[in-house]
Amino acid sequence: MTATATPLALRIKDVGKTYTGHRGTAVEALRGIDLDVAEGEFVCLVGASGCGKSTLLRLVAGFEDITSGQLDARNGPVDGPGPDRGVVFQDYGLFPWLTVAANIAYGPRQRGLPSAEITARTARYLTMVQLDSFAERYPSELSGGMQQRVAIARVLANDPAVLLMDEPFGALDSLTRERLQHSLTEIWQQVRPTVLFVTHSVEEALFLADRVIVMSGGPNHGVPGHIVHEERVTLARPRDVTAPEFNTIKRRLLDAIHAQLPDVALASVAPG
Numbered sequence: 001m002t003a004t005a006t007p008l009a010l011r012i013k014d015v016g017k018t019y020t021g022h023r024g025t026a027v028e029a030l031r032g033i034d035l036d037v038a039e040g041e042f043v044c045l046v047g048a049s050g051c052g053k054s055t056l057l058r059l060v061a062g063f064e065d066i067t068s069g070q071l072d073a074r075n076g077p078v079d080g081p082g083p084d085r086g087v088v089f090q091d092y093g094l095f096p097w098l099t100v101a102a103n104i105a106y107g108p109r110q111r112g113l114p115s116a117e118i119t120a121r122t123a124r125y126l127t128m129v130q131l132d133s134f135a136e137r138y139p140s141e142l143s144g145g146m147q148q149r150v151a152i153a154r155v156l157a158n159d160p161a162v163l164l165m166d167e168p169f170g171a172l173d174s175l176t177r178e179r180l181q182h183s184l185t186e187i188w189q190q191v192r193p194t195v196l197f198v199t200h201s202v203e204e205a206l207f208l209a210d211r212v213i214v215m216s217g218g219p220n221h222g223v224p225g226h227i228v229h230e231e232r233v234t235l236a237r238p239r240d241v242t243a244p245e246f247n248t249i250k251r252r253l254l255d256a257i258h259a260q261l262p263d264v265a266l267a268s269v270a271p272g
């Protein structure tokens with residue numbers, strides 16, 4: 001599936017991924033993935049459990065190698081992790097022994113940026129995630145939502161061209177999750193990174209994305225994971241989840257997901 005806008009931040013062409021399972025059996029997780037992502041575009045991947053969303057994200061992150069096809073980021077073929085692609089996980093991944101400010105400053109410091117630049121970046125992203133007054137706290141002193149804000153700021157402080165987010169709000173209660181969705185929209189509007197975001201929630205995808213990609217299949221469903229549908233979302237931000245237009249698209253996305261699923265898998269797709 002192809003983005004109309006250029007230049008491209010990611011070019012995923014006929015990508016497949018086969019794992020070696022227990023006792024050496026081949027587990028074909030993905031087959032024939034075609035996805036171009038334009039610079040500055042916000043793309044969400046949705047689909048039932050096991051359809052390969054996280055696998056695709058890990059391939060783009062360079063944590064694992066593709067088995068077939070072609071996968072390019074802006075700097076060329078992806079052959080490992082790189083500072084151009086920042087990853088935010090569900091479990092925050094903060095350094096517990098560092099303060100909030102030191103966590104955010106960590107990447108720029110590792111890269112040897114001048115200290116004035118490190119200070120400026122840290123301050124900028126602390127403000128962006130509304131944690132100025134928590135700069136000297138430690139992660140354990142913060143709520144889950146606040147820790148995830150730090151994790152987002154920490155990744156953004158590295159100035160990545162592409163932000164890869166794997167169920168980043170999956171562990172949070174629904175109110176915190178909603179607030180972070182609003183925050184992420186605002187941050188994205190300010191910084192405009194390219195975002196590839198994995199979620200189980202169709203509503204979350206529709207709230208956030210310029211484009212929602214629906215995946216289906218997966219080794220446990222007898223066919224490798226693949227893309228079955230996409231929706232380009234042009235609704236103005238911040239989006240009103242109660243608006244009729246929002247719910248029309250949401251219905252279409254849910255139909256696209258459910259059309260592919262045997263009854264047994266329905267429980268693994270969250271409507272909200």
Ligand SMILES: Nc1ncnc2c1ncn2[C@@H]1O[C@H](COP(=O)(O)OP(=O)(O)OP(=O)(O)O)[C@@H](O)[C@H]1O
Binds near residue numbers: 052
């Ligand atoms: N390292 C691995 N070795 C073998 N099989 C794997 C490995 N990693 C993932 N898989 C298989 O690949 C398929 C896709 O997994 P993946 O985690 O990408 O799906 P997902 O859509 O992200 O699922 P979920 O929504 O539950 O996180 C699954 O069947 C999984 O068991």
